[in-house]
Amino acid sequence: MLKTAKGRLRVIGILEGLSFLILLFIAMPLKYWADSPLMVQIVGSLHGLLFVLYILAVIHVTLKHRWSFWKFAAACVASVLPFGPFVVDRKLLRD
Template identity: 40%
Template sequence: MIQLFKIVSFLEGISYLLLVFLGMPYKYLESLGNDPSYVKMFGMPHGLLFVAYIVLAFLLKPTLNWNNKEFGIVCLLSLLPFGTFFVGKYLKK
């Protein structure tokens, strides 16, 4: 399950970056055409991956013996751009 969490955390990070740095500018910048289709295209996969990330974090908490602070940091990392790429620090081998 740890390997699955690593994969989901990586994909969640990629989807978040695509949403923030491609989807949002295309939606809100007039010079790019005010096109909301990119937000729709990147938003749904990001939402699903975000939910999977949080669920897997809850499932791994007892397995990896995370205290509440470590668990909170792992969850907080999902809200920061590039944050999920650093979650490996909290995964034990």
């Protein structure tokens, strides 16, 4: 799976999507309701790294597979939406 550009994008997308959901639904509530900001620092940093890797992987797949501008734009917009990378995986990457 990690040998192809699409395979790498799928793995990074799943990890990025999971880190975003953990940040939104676990770390942020812990920060504000339990006064525990450490989880946001850890998960937020990891999510930031995975977000950058996801965008780079989208660029790589776009160049390698000659995706249209609209596919590229949809994959980039999906990266900032909860569950977005999972939709990209389902709609754009499964041929």
